[in-house]
């Protein structure tokens with residue numbers, strides 16, 4: 456973040472302001488740490504923005520508090536008997552050291568990670584992460600096809616990647632959608648919710664009334680799904 460950026464200071468908070476060609480001031484609070492971003496119309500005077508933010512201060516603090524209370528997944532060491540989640544289910548990890556090609560697979564209620572003797576944490580993590588990407592790349596196409604048909608839209612490409620603050624994103628003019636690798640740990644119906652959410656952006660780019668009307672028409676449970684997704688542990 457550039458220091459040259461405009462900020463609004465209230466008590467201990469120093470909140471960045473992004474100027475945009477919009478009509479109203481908008482405040483967003485992002486997980487995991489409750490980072491705040493204010494979007495404001497180009498011409499709006501700083502005193503007006505400050506008064507608006509002040510009027511929403513209780514809401515901002517509530518949101519930040521909710522993120523702080525959110526359960527966190529502890530850092531993984533990739534050792535035998537460690538708990539790992541997959542599609543909303545808990546599995547125990549079993550690490551097997553073998554002088555063979557590294558691999559990973561599901562065996563009953565265990566995730567079996569085969570590594571060469573002496574492999575370090577980063578190596579194990581990389582195998583797990585690549586596996587997560589493969590699982591998502593396999594799970595997403597049927598859901599994307601289904602929602603392309605429902606919404607009458609076309610996805611030109613989808614990507615699975617690490618994302619810090621969002622479950623997915625969409626670049627409507629290019630027809631690209633991106634999904635957070637962490638989604639592999641959540642129940643599959645929540646993956647479908649993120650697919651529905653992002654594909655709706657191909658028709659309605661912004662989170663405005665039209666967007667939520669479209670999402671609500673085709674995915675009426677979206678509020679519950681969003682709440683469930685955000686209530687689950689984040690990495």
Ligand SMILES: [Zn+2]
Nearest residue numbers: 652653656662
């Ligand atoms: Zn969205």
